[in-house]
Amino acid sequence: MFNIDNILRKNIKELVPYSSARDxxxxxxxxxxxxxxxxxxxPLNRNYNRYPDPLQWKVKNRLAEIKGVPAKNIFLGNGSDEAIDILFRAFCNPGVDNVITLPPxxxxxxxxxxxxxxEVRKVPLRTDYQLNMEAIAEAIDEHTRIIFICSPNNPTGNxxxxxxxxxxxxxYNGLVVIDEAYINYSRQKTFIQELTEYSNLVILQTLSKAWGLAGLRVGMAFASEEIIEIFNKVKPPYNINEASQELALEALQNVDQINNWIKETVAEREKLIAELTQIPFVLKIYPSDANFILVKTGNPKGIYSHLVNLGIIVRDRSKVELxxxxLRITIGTPQENIELLNALKSFQESDKI
Structure with a gap:
Protein backbone atom coordinates (compact mmCIF):
# COMPACT_ATOMS: atom_id res chain seq x y z
CA MET A 1 0.00 0.00 0.00
CA PHE A 2 1.40 3.38 -1.02
CA ASN A 3 2.03 5.75 1.90
CA ILE A 4 3.59 9.07 1.06
CA ASP A 5 5.23 9.37 4.49
CA ASN A 6 7.31 6.30 3.73
CA ILE A 7 9.14 8.02 0.88
CA LEU A 8 9.03 11.70 1.84
CA ARG A 9 12.38 13.05 3.05
CA LYS A 10 12.43 13.91 6.78
CA ASN A 11 13.65 17.46 6.20
CA ILE A 12 10.78 18.09 3.77
CA LYS A 13 8.22 16.78 6.28
CA GLU A 14 9.57 19.30 8.78
CA LEU A 15 10.13 22.12 6.28
CA VAL A 16 8.37 25.41 6.98
CA PRO A 17 7.94 26.92 3.49
CA TYR A 18 8.78 30.53 2.73
CA SER A 19 5.73 32.72 3.26
CA SER A 20 5.53 35.52 0.72
CA ALA A 21 3.45 38.67 0.97
CA ARG A 22 1.13 37.28 -1.70
CA ASP A 23 0.68 34.09 0.31
CA PRO A 43 9.25 51.10 -17.53
CA LEU A 44 6.95 48.73 -19.41
CA ASN A 45 3.89 50.57 -18.12
CA ARG A 46 2.38 47.25 -17.12
CA ASN A 47 1.74 45.65 -13.75
CA TYR A 48 5.13 43.92 -13.68
CA ASN A 49 6.18 45.99 -10.69
CA ARG A 50 3.99 43.67 -8.59
CA TYR A 51 4.87 40.10 -7.67
CA PRO A 52 2.81 37.45 -9.51
CA ASP A 53 0.31 35.07 -7.94
CA PRO A 54 2.64 32.48 -6.36
CA LEU A 55 0.14 29.66 -7.02
CA GLN A 56 -1.06 30.85 -10.46
CA TRP A 57 -4.75 30.27 -9.69
CA LYS A 58 -6.17 31.91 -12.84
CA VAL A 59 -4.06 29.67 -15.08
CA LYS A 60 -4.80 26.59 -12.97
CA ASN A 61 -8.53 27.25 -13.01
CA ARG A 62 -8.50 27.46 -16.80
CA LEU A 63 -6.43 24.29 -17.02
CA ALA A 64 -8.89 22.60 -14.68
CA GLU A 65 -11.67 23.34 -17.18
CA ILE A 66 -9.66 21.96 -20.09
CA LYS A 67 -8.19 18.90 -18.36
CA GLY A 68 -11.20 17.93 -16.25
CA VAL A 69 -9.26 17.86 -12.98
CA PRO A 70 -9.60 20.13 -9.92
CA ALA A 71 -7.18 23.06 -9.78
CA LYS A 72 -5.94 21.81 -6.40
CA ASN A 73 -4.48 18.79 -8.22
CA ILE A 74 -2.33 20.94 -10.53
CA PHE A 75 1.22 22.23 -10.05
CA LEU A 76 2.78 24.72 -12.45
CA GLY A 77 6.53 24.84 -12.83
CA ASN A 78 9.27 26.57 -14.77
CA GLY A 79 8.96 23.89 -17.43
CA SER A 80 8.28 20.30 -16.42
CA ASP A 81 11.99 20.17 -15.57
CA GLU A 82 11.24 22.08 -12.35
CA ALA A 83 8.68 19.45 -11.36
CA ILE A 84 11.24 16.71 -12.06
CA ASP A 85 13.82 18.44 -9.88
CA ILE A 86 11.33 18.92 -7.03
CA LEU A 87 10.50 15.20 -7.10
CA PHE A 88 14.16 14.42 -6.38
CA ARG A 89 14.54 17.10 -3.72
CA ALA A 90 11.37 16.10 -1.89
CA PHE A 91 11.38 12.32 -2.08
CA CYS A 92 14.95 11.10 -2.62
CA ASN A 93 17.61 11.16 0.10
CA PRO A 94 20.97 11.97 -1.53
CA GLY A 95 23.45 9.11 -1.50
CA VAL A 96 20.81 6.69 -0.18
CA ASP A 97 17.80 6.38 -2.47
CA ASN A 98 17.50 5.42 -6.13
CA VAL A 99 15.15 5.91 -9.06
CA ILE A 100 14.45 3.82 -12.15
CA THR A 101 14.62 5.17 -15.70
CA LEU A 102 13.80 3.28 -18.88
CA PRO A 103 16.25 4.20 -21.65
CA PRO A 104 16.17 5.38 -24.29
CA GLU A 119 21.43 6.68 -7.97
CA VAL A 120 19.85 5.98 -11.36
CA ARG A 121 18.97 2.37 -12.11
CA LYS A 122 18.59 2.06 -15.86
CA VAL A 123 16.29 -0.66 -17.15
CA PRO A 124 16.44 -0.52 -20.95
CA LEU A 125 13.26 -0.88 -22.94
CA ARG A 126 12.82 -4.01 -25.04
CA THR A 127 13.76 -3.82 -28.72
CA ASP A 128 10.12 -2.92 -29.49
CA TYR A 129 10.50 0.03 -27.08
CA GLN A 130 8.08 -1.40 -24.52
CA LEU A 131 8.69 -2.03 -20.81
CA ASN A 132 10.78 -4.96 -19.63
CA MET A 133 8.50 -5.73 -16.70
CA GLU A 134 10.63 -8.52 -15.19
CA ALA A 135 13.77 -6.37 -15.24
CA ILE A 136 11.93 -3.44 -13.65
CA ALA A 137 10.70 -5.69 -10.83
CA GLU A 138 14.25 -6.97 -10.27
CA ALA A 139 15.67 -3.43 -10.13
CA ILE A 140 13.31 -2.26 -7.36
CA ASP A 141 14.51 -2.39 -3.75
CA GLU A 142 13.54 -0.72 -0.47
CA HIS A 143 15.31 2.50 -1.52
CA THR A 144 13.63 2.87 -4.91
CA ARG A 145 11.56 6.02 -4.67
CA ILE A 146 10.46 6.86 -8.23
CA ILE A 147 9.93 5.13 -11.57
CA PHE A 148 9.94 7.50 -14.57
CA ILE A 149 7.88 6.44 -17.59
CA CYS A 150 7.84 8.69 -20.65
CA SER A 151 4.75 8.02 -22.79
CA PRO A 152 4.74 8.85 -25.65
CA ASN A 153 8.42 8.19 -25.26
CA ASN A 154 11.19 10.57 -26.25
CA PRO A 155 13.14 9.85 -28.46
CA THR A 156 11.32 6.77 -29.79
CA GLY A 157 7.87 8.36 -30.24
CA ASN A 158 5.77 5.35 -29.23
CA TYR A 172 4.72 -0.51 -6.65
CA ASN A 173 4.73 1.48 -3.41
CA GLY A 174 6.78 4.45 -4.62
CA LEU A 175 5.92 7.25 -7.02
CA VAL A 176 5.19 6.47 -10.65
CA VAL A 177 5.83 9.52 -12.83
CA ILE A 178 4.28 9.43 -16.30
CA ASP A 179 5.74 12.10 -18.54
CA GLU A 180 3.05 13.00 -21.08
CA ALA A 181 4.78 15.89 -22.84
CA TYR A 182 3.56 14.58 -26.21
CA ILE A 183 0.16 13.23 -25.16
CA ASN A 184 -1.77 15.66 -27.37
CA TYR A 185 -0.48 13.84 -30.46
CA SER A 186 -1.19 10.37 -29.13
CA ARG A 187 -3.97 7.86 -29.75
CA GLN A 188 -3.60 6.87 -26.10
CA LYS A 189 -5.59 8.86 -23.57
CA THR A 190 -3.98 10.69 -20.69
CA PHE A 191 -3.67 9.12 -17.25
CA ILE A 192 -5.11 12.25 -15.61
CA GLN A 193 -8.50 10.60 -15.06
CA GLU A 194 -6.76 7.83 -13.08
CA LEU A 195 -5.52 10.23 -10.39
CA THR A 196 -8.39 9.28 -8.09
CA GLU A 197 -7.52 5.58 -8.48
CA TYR A 198 -3.75 5.71 -7.86
CA SER A 199 -2.43 7.82 -4.99
CA ASN A 200 1.18 7.26 -6.13
CA LEU A 201 0.61 8.67 -9.63
CA VAL A 202 2.25 11.88 -10.88
CA ILE A 203 1.61 13.06 -14.45
CA LEU A 204 3.82 15.60 -16.20
CA GLN A 205 2.61 17.67 -19.14
CA THR A 206 3.75 20.90 -20.75
CA LEU A 207 2.63 23.94 -22.71
CA SER A 208 5.85 23.73 -24.75
CA LYS A 209 4.72 21.23 -27.40
CA ALA A 210 1.15 21.24 -28.76
CA TRP A 211 0.42 24.61 -27.16
CA GLY A 212 3.48 26.19 -28.79
CA LEU A 213 4.69 28.03 -25.68
CA ALA A 214 8.20 26.61 -25.29
CA GLY A 215 9.62 30.11 -24.82
CA LEU A 216 7.39 30.79 -21.79
CA ARG A 217 8.61 27.75 -19.81
CA VAL A 218 5.35 26.55 -18.28
CA GLY A 219 5.17 22.90 -17.24
CA MET A 220 2.44 21.05 -15.39
CA ALA A 221 2.27 18.27 -12.84
CA PHE A 222 -0.99 16.55 -11.91
CA ALA A 223 -1.19 14.51 -8.72
CA SER A 224 -3.09 14.01 -5.49
CA GLU A 225 -3.68 17.12 -3.41
CA GLU A 226 -1.23 15.71 -0.86
CA ILE A 227 1.59 15.52 -3.42
CA ILE A 228 0.76 18.91 -4.95
CA GLU A 229 1.01 20.49 -1.50
CA ILE A 230 4.56 19.12 -1.26
CA PHE A 231 5.43 20.60 -4.67
CA ASN A 232 4.13 23.99 -3.52
CA LYS A 233 6.03 23.69 -0.26
CA VAL A 234 9.36 23.12 -2.01
CA LYS A 235 9.11 25.40 -5.04
CA PRO A 236 10.48 28.98 -5.08
CA PRO A 237 7.82 31.51 -4.03
CA TYR A 238 7.30 33.08 -7.47
CA ASN A 239 8.39 30.34 -9.87
CA ILE A 240 6.14 31.42 -12.77
CA ASN A 241 6.53 35.08 -13.71
CA GLU A 242 3.60 37.40 -14.37
CA ALA A 243 4.22 37.67 -18.12
CA SER A 244 4.24 33.89 -18.52
CA GLN A 245 1.02 33.59 -16.50
CA GLU A 246 -0.73 36.25 -18.58
CA LEU A 247 0.35 34.82 -21.93
CA ALA A 248 -0.37 31.23 -20.90
CA LEU A 249 -3.87 32.22 -19.82
CA GLU A 250 -4.40 34.01 -23.15
CA ALA A 251 -3.24 30.96 -25.10
CA LEU A 252 -5.49 28.65 -23.08
CA GLN A 253 -8.53 30.45 -24.48
CA ASN A 254 -7.73 29.08 -27.95
CA VAL A 255 -8.37 25.35 -27.64
CA ASP A 256 -9.90 25.05 -31.13
CA GLN A 257 -6.81 26.49 -32.80
CA ILE A 258 -4.56 24.09 -30.90
CA ASN A 259 -6.75 21.12 -31.83
CA ASN A 260 -6.54 22.13 -35.51
CA TRP A 261 -2.74 22.34 -35.31
CA ILE A 262 -2.61 18.92 -33.66
CA LYS A 263 -4.74 17.38 -36.42
CA GLU A 264 -2.55 18.98 -39.09
CA THR A 265 0.63 17.83 -37.36
CA VAL A 266 -0.62 14.24 -37.15
CA ALA A 267 -1.67 14.33 -40.81
CA GLU A 268 1.74 15.72 -41.80
CA ARG A 269 3.42 13.04 -39.70
CA GLU A 270 1.68 10.29 -41.67
CA LYS A 271 2.44 11.98 -45.00
CA LEU A 272 6.10 12.39 -44.07
CA ILE A 273 6.36 8.73 -43.02
CA ALA A 274 4.86 7.63 -46.33
CA GLU A 275 7.34 9.75 -48.30
CA LEU A 276 10.35 8.68 -46.26
CA THR A 277 9.62 5.00 -46.80
CA GLN A 278 10.32 5.59 -50.52
CA ILE A 279 13.90 6.74 -49.84
CA PRO A 280 16.35 3.81 -50.12
CA PHE A 281 18.68 4.80 -47.28
CA VAL A 282 15.77 4.97 -44.82
CA LEU A 283 15.92 1.54 -43.21
CA LYS A 284 13.07 1.87 -40.70
CA ILE A 285 10.61 4.42 -39.35
CA TYR A 286 9.39 3.61 -35.86
CA PRO A 287 5.68 4.05 -34.98
CA SER A 288 5.03 7.47 -33.43
CA ASP A 289 2.37 8.97 -31.21
CA ALA A 290 4.32 12.24 -30.95
CA ASN A 291 5.13 15.28 -33.09
CA PHE A 292 8.35 13.65 -34.24
CA ILE A 293 9.54 10.41 -35.80
CA LEU A 294 12.59 8.24 -35.19
CA VAL A 295 14.19 7.25 -38.47
CA LYS A 296 16.85 4.53 -38.81
CA THR A 297 19.32 5.07 -41.66
CA GLY A 298 22.56 3.62 -42.95
CA ASN A 299 24.51 6.85 -42.56
CA PRO A 300 23.04 9.09 -39.83
CA LYS A 301 26.09 11.33 -39.45
CA GLY A 302 26.45 11.91 -43.19
CA ILE A 303 22.75 12.71 -43.56
CA TYR A 304 22.81 14.98 -40.52
CA SER A 305 25.78 16.95 -41.88
CA HIS A 306 24.17 17.22 -45.31
CA LEU A 307 20.99 18.66 -43.77
CA VAL A 308 22.97 21.10 -41.61
CA ASN A 309 24.74 22.40 -44.73
CA LEU A 310 21.30 23.13 -46.19
CA GLY A 311 20.13 24.91 -43.02
CA ILE A 312 17.91 22.07 -41.80
CA ILE A 313 18.51 20.83 -38.26
CA VAL A 314 17.34 17.44 -37.03
CA ARG A 315 18.55 15.51 -33.97
CA ASP A 316 21.26 12.87 -34.27
CA ARG A 317 20.32 10.11 -31.81
CA SER A 318 22.63 7.47 -33.30
CA LYS A 319 24.74 7.22 -30.12
CA VAL A 320 21.72 6.65 -27.85
CA GLU A 321 21.15 3.12 -26.56
CA LEU A 322 18.72 1.17 -28.80
CA LEU A 327 17.81 10.52 -36.53
CA ARG A 328 14.92 12.15 -34.68
CA ILE A 329 12.91 14.42 -36.95
CA THR A 330 10.31 16.87 -35.66
CA ILE A 331 7.20 17.27 -37.82
CA GLY A 332 7.37 20.73 -39.39
CA THR A 333 4.91 22.79 -41.36
CA PRO A 334 3.87 21.38 -44.76
CA GLN A 335 6.44 23.60 -46.50
CA GLU A 336 9.20 22.66 -44.05
CA ASN A 337 8.48 18.98 -44.59
CA ILE A 338 8.68 19.41 -48.38
CA GLU A 339 12.05 21.12 -48.02
CA LEU A 340 13.27 18.32 -45.74
CA LEU A 341 12.26 15.66 -48.27
CA ASN A 342 13.92 17.54 -51.12
CA ALA A 343 17.11 17.81 -49.06
CA LEU A 344 17.08 14.10 -48.28
CA LYS A 345 16.51 13.25 -51.93
CA SER A 346 19.43 15.46 -52.93
CA PHE A 347 21.61 13.49 -50.49
CA GLN A 348 20.48 10.31 -52.15
CA GLU A 349 21.20 11.65 -55.62
CA SER A 350 24.67 12.84 -54.61
CA ASP A 351 25.56 9.20 -53.86
CA LYS A 352 27.14 10.10 -50.52
CA ILE A 353 26.11 6.90 -48.86
Missing amino acids: EFKGEASIFLDANENSYGS TYGMYEVSANINDV SIDRQDIETILAN CEGC
Whole structure:
Protein backbone atom coordinates (compact mmCIF):
# COMPACT_ATOMS: atom_id res chain seq x y z
CA MET A 1 0.00 0.00 0.00
CA PHE A 2 1.40 3.38 -1.02
CA ASN A 3 2.03 5.75 1.90
CA ILE A 4 3.59 9.07 1.06
CA ASP A 5 5.23 9.37 4.49
CA ASN A 6 7.31 6.30 3.73
CA ILE A 7 9.14 8.02 0.88
CA LEU A 8 9.03 11.70 1.84
CA ARG A 9 12.38 13.05 3.05
CA LYS A 10 12.43 13.91 6.78
CA ASN A 11 13.65 17.46 6.20
CA ILE A 12 10.78 18.09 3.77
CA LYS A 13 8.22 16.78 6.28
CA GLU A 14 9.57 19.30 8.78
CA LEU A 15 10.13 22.12 6.28
CA VAL A 16 8.37 25.41 6.98
CA PRO A 17 7.94 26.92 3.49
CA TYR A 18 8.78 30.53 2.73
CA SER A 19 5.73 32.72 3.26
CA SER A 20 5.53 35.52 0.72
CA ALA A 21 3.45 38.67 0.97
CA ARG A 22 1.13 37.28 -1.70
CA ASP A 23 0.68 34.09 0.31
CA GLU A 24 -0.41 36.02 3.38
CA PHE A 25 -2.88 38.28 1.54
CA LYS A 26 -4.80 36.75 -1.37
CA GLY A 27 -7.65 39.22 -1.86
CA GLU A 28 -8.15 42.41 -3.86
CA ALA A 29 -7.01 45.84 -2.68
CA SER A 30 -6.32 49.29 -4.11
CA ILE A 31 -3.06 50.00 -2.29
CA PHE A 32 -0.36 47.37 -1.84
CA LEU A 33 2.34 48.31 0.67
CA ASP A 34 3.26 44.84 1.85
CA ALA A 35 5.90 43.42 -0.51
CA ASN A 36 8.50 46.20 -0.87
CA GLU A 37 7.69 46.59 -4.57
CA ASN A 38 8.24 49.73 -6.63
CA SER A 39 4.94 51.57 -6.15
CA TYR A 40 5.57 53.84 -9.16
CA GLY A 41 5.24 51.07 -11.74
CA SER A 42 7.69 49.75 -14.32
CA PRO A 43 9.25 51.10 -17.53
CA LEU A 44 6.95 48.73 -19.41
CA ASN A 45 3.89 50.57 -18.12
CA ARG A 46 2.38 47.25 -17.12
CA ASN A 47 1.74 45.65 -13.75
CA TYR A 48 5.13 43.92 -13.68
CA ASN A 49 6.18 45.99 -10.69
CA ARG A 50 3.99 43.67 -8.59
CA TYR A 51 4.87 40.10 -7.67
CA PRO A 52 2.81 37.45 -9.51
CA ASP A 53 0.31 35.07 -7.94
CA PRO A 54 2.64 32.48 -6.36
CA LEU A 55 0.14 29.66 -7.02
CA GLN A 56 -1.06 30.85 -10.46
CA TRP A 57 -4.75 30.27 -9.69
CA LYS A 58 -6.17 31.91 -12.84
CA VAL A 59 -4.06 29.67 -15.08
CA LYS A 60 -4.80 26.59 -12.97
CA ASN A 61 -8.53 27.25 -13.01
CA ARG A 62 -8.50 27.46 -16.80
CA LEU A 63 -6.43 24.29 -17.02
CA ALA A 64 -8.89 22.60 -14.68
CA GLU A 65 -11.67 23.34 -17.18
CA ILE A 66 -9.66 21.96 -20.09
CA LYS A 67 -8.19 18.90 -18.36
CA GLY A 68 -11.20 17.93 -16.25
CA VAL A 69 -9.26 17.86 -12.98
CA PRO A 70 -9.60 20.13 -9.92
CA ALA A 71 -7.18 23.06 -9.78
CA LYS A 72 -5.94 21.81 -6.40
CA ASN A 73 -4.48 18.79 -8.22
CA ILE A 74 -2.33 20.94 -10.53
CA PHE A 75 1.22 22.23 -10.05
CA LEU A 76 2.78 24.72 -12.45
CA GLY A 77 6.53 24.84 -12.83
CA ASN A 78 9.27 26.57 -14.77
CA GLY A 79 8.96 23.89 -17.43
CA SER A 80 8.28 20.30 -16.42
CA ASP A 81 11.99 20.17 -15.57
CA GLU A 82 11.24 22.08 -12.35
CA ALA A 83 8.68 19.45 -11.36
CA ILE A 84 11.24 16.71 -12.06
CA ASP A 85 13.82 18.44 -9.88
CA ILE A 86 11.33 18.92 -7.03
CA LEU A 87 10.50 15.20 -7.10
CA PHE A 88 14.16 14.42 -6.38
CA ARG A 89 14.54 17.10 -3.72
CA ALA A 90 11.37 16.10 -1.89
CA PHE A 91 11.38 12.32 -2.08
CA CYS A 92 14.95 11.10 -2.62
CA ASN A 93 17.61 11.16 0.10
CA PRO A 94 20.97 11.97 -1.53
CA GLY A 95 23.45 9.11 -1.50
CA VAL A 96 20.81 6.69 -0.18
CA ASP A 97 17.80 6.38 -2.47
CA ASN A 98 17.50 5.42 -6.13
CA VAL A 99 15.15 5.91 -9.06
CA ILE A 100 14.45 3.82 -12.15
CA THR A 101 14.62 5.17 -15.70
CA LEU A 102 13.80 3.28 -18.88
CA PRO A 103 16.25 4.20 -21.65
CA PRO A 104 16.17 5.38 -24.29
CA THR A 105 14.21 8.18 -22.63
CA TYR A 106 14.19 11.88 -21.75
CA GLY A 107 17.61 12.86 -20.44
CA MET A 108 16.58 15.25 -17.66
CA TYR A 109 15.58 12.44 -15.30
CA GLU A 110 19.21 11.33 -15.13
CA VAL A 111 20.59 14.88 -15.05
CA SER A 112 18.36 15.83 -12.10
CA ALA A 113 19.28 12.60 -10.34
CA ASN A 114 22.98 13.34 -10.74
CA ILE A 115 22.54 16.91 -9.49
CA ASN A 116 20.75 15.59 -6.41
CA ASP A 117 23.22 12.71 -5.84
CA VAL A 118 20.59 10.04 -6.39
CA GLU A 119 21.43 6.68 -7.97
CA VAL A 120 19.85 5.98 -11.36
CA ARG A 121 18.97 2.37 -12.11
CA LYS A 122 18.59 2.06 -15.86
CA VAL A 123 16.29 -0.66 -17.15
CA PRO A 124 16.44 -0.52 -20.95
CA LEU A 125 13.26 -0.88 -22.94
CA ARG A 126 12.82 -4.01 -25.04
CA THR A 127 13.76 -3.82 -28.72
CA ASP A 128 10.12 -2.92 -29.49
CA TYR A 129 10.50 0.03 -27.08
CA GLN A 130 8.08 -1.40 -24.52
CA LEU A 131 8.69 -2.03 -20.81
CA ASN A 132 10.78 -4.96 -19.63
CA MET A 133 8.50 -5.73 -16.70
CA GLU A 134 10.63 -8.52 -15.19
CA ALA A 135 13.77 -6.37 -15.24
CA ILE A 136 11.93 -3.44 -13.65
CA ALA A 137 10.70 -5.69 -10.83
CA GLU A 138 14.25 -6.97 -10.27
CA ALA A 139 15.67 -3.43 -10.13
CA ILE A 140 13.31 -2.26 -7.36
CA ASP A 141 14.51 -2.39 -3.75
CA GLU A 142 13.54 -0.72 -0.47
CA HIS A 143 15.31 2.50 -1.52
CA THR A 144 13.63 2.87 -4.91
CA ARG A 145 11.56 6.02 -4.67
CA ILE A 146 10.46 6.86 -8.23
CA ILE A 147 9.93 5.13 -11.57
CA PHE A 148 9.94 7.50 -14.57
CA ILE A 149 7.88 6.44 -17.59
CA CYS A 150 7.84 8.69 -20.65
CA SER A 151 4.75 8.02 -22.79
CA PRO A 152 4.74 8.85 -25.65
CA ASN A 153 8.42 8.19 -25.26
CA ASN A 154 11.19 10.57 -26.25
CA PRO A 155 13.14 9.85 -28.46
CA THR A 156 11.32 6.77 -29.79
CA GLY A 157 7.87 8.36 -30.24
CA ASN A 158 5.77 5.35 -29.23
CA SER A 159 3.24 5.12 -26.42
CA ILE A 160 3.99 2.67 -23.62
CA ASP A 161 1.51 -0.19 -23.17
CA ARG A 162 -1.18 1.10 -20.84
CA GLN A 163 -1.76 -2.22 -19.09
CA ASP A 164 1.92 -2.45 -18.16
CA ILE A 165 1.81 1.03 -16.63
CA GLU A 166 -1.30 0.15 -14.65
CA THR A 167 0.39 -3.01 -13.37
CA ILE A 168 3.28 -0.94 -12.01
CA LEU A 169 0.93 1.63 -10.47
CA ALA A 170 -1.04 -1.10 -8.69
CA ASN A 171 1.95 -3.04 -7.37
CA TYR A 172 4.72 -0.51 -6.65
CA ASN A 173 4.73 1.48 -3.41
CA GLY A 174 6.78 4.45 -4.62
CA LEU A 175 5.92 7.25 -7.02
CA VAL A 176 5.19 6.47 -10.65
CA VAL A 177 5.83 9.52 -12.83
CA ILE A 178 4.28 9.43 -16.30
CA ASP A 179 5.74 12.10 -18.54
CA GLU A 180 3.05 13.00 -21.08
CA ALA A 181 4.78 15.89 -22.84
CA TYR A 182 3.56 14.58 -26.21
CA ILE A 183 0.16 13.23 -25.16
CA ASN A 184 -1.77 15.66 -27.37
CA TYR A 185 -0.48 13.84 -30.46
CA SER A 186 -1.19 10.37 -29.13
CA ARG A 187 -3.97 7.86 -29.75
CA GLN A 188 -3.60 6.87 -26.10
CA LYS A 189 -5.59 8.86 -23.57
CA THR A 190 -3.98 10.69 -20.69
CA PHE A 191 -3.67 9.12 -17.25
CA ILE A 192 -5.11 12.25 -15.61
CA GLN A 193 -8.50 10.60 -15.06
CA GLU A 194 -6.76 7.83 -13.08
CA LEU A 195 -5.52 10.23 -10.39
CA THR A 196 -8.39 9.28 -8.09
CA GLU A 197 -7.52 5.58 -8.48
CA TYR A 198 -3.75 5.71 -7.86
CA SER A 199 -2.43 7.82 -4.99
CA ASN A 200 1.18 7.26 -6.13
CA LEU A 201 0.61 8.67 -9.63
CA VAL A 202 2.25 11.88 -10.88
CA ILE A 203 1.61 13.06 -14.45
CA LEU A 204 3.82 15.60 -16.20
CA GLN A 205 2.61 17.67 -19.14
CA THR A 206 3.75 20.90 -20.75
CA LEU A 207 2.63 23.94 -22.71
CA SER A 208 5.85 23.73 -24.75
CA LYS A 209 4.72 21.23 -27.40
CA ALA A 210 1.15 21.24 -28.76
CA TRP A 211 0.42 24.61 -27.16
CA GLY A 212 3.48 26.19 -28.79
CA LEU A 213 4.69 28.03 -25.68
CA ALA A 214 8.20 26.61 -25.29
CA GLY A 215 9.62 30.11 -24.82
CA LEU A 216 7.39 30.79 -21.79
CA ARG A 217 8.61 27.75 -19.81
CA VAL A 218 5.35 26.55 -18.28
CA GLY A 219 5.17 22.90 -17.24
CA MET A 220 2.44 21.05 -15.39
CA ALA A 221 2.27 18.27 -12.84
CA PHE A 222 -0.99 16.55 -11.91
CA ALA A 223 -1.19 14.51 -8.72
CA SER A 224 -3.09 14.01 -5.49
CA GLU A 225 -3.68 17.12 -3.41
CA GLU A 226 -1.23 15.71 -0.86
CA ILE A 227 1.59 15.52 -3.42
CA ILE A 228 0.76 18.91 -4.95
CA GLU A 229 1.01 20.49 -1.50
CA ILE A 230 4.56 19.12 -1.26
CA PHE A 231 5.43 20.60 -4.67
CA ASN A 232 4.13 23.99 -3.52
CA LYS A 233 6.03 23.69 -0.26
CA VAL A 234 9.36 23.12 -2.01
CA LYS A 235 9.11 25.40 -5.04
CA PRO A 236 10.48 28.98 -5.08
CA PRO A 237 7.82 31.51 -4.03
CA TYR A 238 7.30 33.08 -7.47
CA ASN A 239 8.39 30.34 -9.87
CA ILE A 240 6.14 31.42 -12.77
CA ASN A 241 6.53 35.08 -13.71
CA GLU A 242 3.60 37.40 -14.37
CA ALA A 243 4.22 37.67 -18.12
CA SER A 244 4.24 33.89 -18.52
CA GLN A 245 1.02 33.59 -16.50
CA GLU A 246 -0.73 36.25 -18.58
CA LEU A 247 0.35 34.82 -21.93
CA ALA A 248 -0.37 31.23 -20.90
CA LEU A 249 -3.87 32.22 -19.82
CA GLU A 250 -4.40 34.01 -23.15
CA ALA A 251 -3.24 30.96 -25.10
CA LEU A 252 -5.49 28.65 -23.08
CA GLN A 253 -8.53 30.45 -24.48
CA ASN A 254 -7.73 29.08 -27.95
CA VAL A 255 -8.37 25.35 -27.64
CA ASP A 256 -9.90 25.05 -31.13
CA GLN A 257 -6.81 26.49 -32.80
CA ILE A 258 -4.56 24.09 -30.90
CA ASN A 259 -6.75 21.12 -31.83
CA ASN A 260 -6.54 22.13 -35.51
CA TRP A 261 -2.74 22.34 -35.31
CA ILE A 262 -2.61 18.92 -33.66
CA LYS A 263 -4.74 17.38 -36.42
CA GLU A 264 -2.55 18.98 -39.09
CA THR A 265 0.63 17.83 -37.36
CA VAL A 266 -0.62 14.24 -37.15
CA ALA A 267 -1.67 14.33 -40.81
CA GLU A 268 1.74 15.72 -41.80
CA ARG A 269 3.42 13.04 -39.70
CA GLU A 270 1.68 10.29 -41.67
CA LYS A 271 2.44 11.98 -45.00
CA LEU A 272 6.10 12.39 -44.07
CA ILE A 273 6.36 8.73 -43.02
CA ALA A 274 4.86 7.63 -46.33
CA GLU A 275 7.34 9.75 -48.30
CA LEU A 276 10.35 8.68 -46.26
CA THR A 277 9.62 5.00 -46.80
CA GLN A 278 10.32 5.59 -50.52
CA ILE A 279 13.90 6.74 -49.84
CA PRO A 280 16.35 3.81 -50.12
CA PHE A 281 18.68 4.80 -47.28
CA VAL A 282 15.77 4.97 -44.82
CA LEU A 283 15.92 1.54 -43.21
CA LYS A 284 13.07 1.87 -40.70
CA ILE A 285 10.61 4.42 -39.35
CA TYR A 286 9.39 3.61 -35.86
CA PRO A 287 5.68 4.05 -34.98
CA SER A 288 5.03 7.47 -33.43
CA ASP A 289 2.37 8.97 -31.21
CA ALA A 290 4.32 12.24 -30.95
CA ASN A 291 5.13 15.28 -33.09
CA PHE A 292 8.35 13.65 -34.24
CA ILE A 293 9.54 10.41 -35.80
CA LEU A 294 12.59 8.24 -35.19
CA VAL A 295 14.19 7.25 -38.47
CA LYS A 296 16.85 4.53 -38.81
CA THR A 297 19.32 5.07 -41.66
CA GLY A 298 22.56 3.62 -42.95
CA ASN A 299 24.51 6.85 -42.56
CA PRO A 300 23.04 9.09 -39.83
CA LYS A 301 26.09 11.33 -39.45
CA GLY A 302 26.45 11.91 -43.19
CA ILE A 303 22.75 12.71 -43.56
CA TYR A 304 22.81 14.98 -40.52
CA SER A 305 25.78 16.95 -41.88
CA HIS A 306 24.17 17.22 -45.31
CA LEU A 307 20.99 18.66 -43.77
CA VAL A 308 22.97 21.10 -41.61
CA ASN A 309 24.74 22.40 -44.73
CA LEU A 310 21.30 23.13 -46.19
CA GLY A 311 20.13 24.91 -43.02
CA ILE A 312 17.91 22.07 -41.80
CA ILE A 313 18.51 20.83 -38.26
CA VAL A 314 17.34 17.44 -37.03
CA ARG A 315 18.55 15.51 -33.97
CA ASP A 316 21.26 12.87 -34.27
CA ARG A 317 20.32 10.11 -31.81
CA SER A 318 22.63 7.47 -33.30
CA LYS A 319 24.74 7.22 -30.12
CA VAL A 320 21.72 6.65 -27.85
CA GLU A 321 21.15 3.12 -26.56
CA LEU A 322 18.72 1.17 -28.80
CA CYS A 323 18.66 4.10 -31.27
CA GLU A 324 21.80 3.22 -33.23
CA GLY A 325 21.71 4.68 -36.74
CA CYS A 326 18.74 6.90 -35.92
CA LEU A 327 17.81 10.52 -36.53
CA ARG A 328 14.92 12.15 -34.68
CA ILE A 329 12.91 14.42 -36.95
CA THR A 330 10.31 16.87 -35.66
CA ILE A 331 7.20 17.27 -37.82
CA GLY A 332 7.37 20.73 -39.39
CA THR A 333 4.91 22.79 -41.36
CA PRO A 334 3.87 21.38 -44.76
CA GLN A 335 6.44 23.60 -46.50
CA GLU A 336 9.20 22.66 -44.05
CA ASN A 337 8.48 18.98 -44.59
CA ILE A 338 8.68 19.41 -48.38
CA GLU A 339 12.05 21.12 -48.02
CA LEU A 340 13.27 18.32 -45.74
CA LEU A 341 12.26 15.66 -48.27
CA ASN A 342 13.92 17.54 -51.12
CA ALA A 343 17.11 17.81 -49.06
CA LEU A 344 17.08 14.10 -48.28
CA LYS A 345 16.51 13.25 -51.93
CA SER A 346 19.43 15.46 -52.93
CA PHE A 347 21.61 13.49 -50.49
CA GLN A 348 20.48 10.31 -52.15
CA GLU A 349 21.20 11.65 -55.62
CA SER A 350 24.67 12.84 -54.61
CA ASP A 351 25.56 9.20 -53.86
CA LYS A 352 27.14 10.10 -50.52
CA ILE A 353 26.11 6.90 -48.86
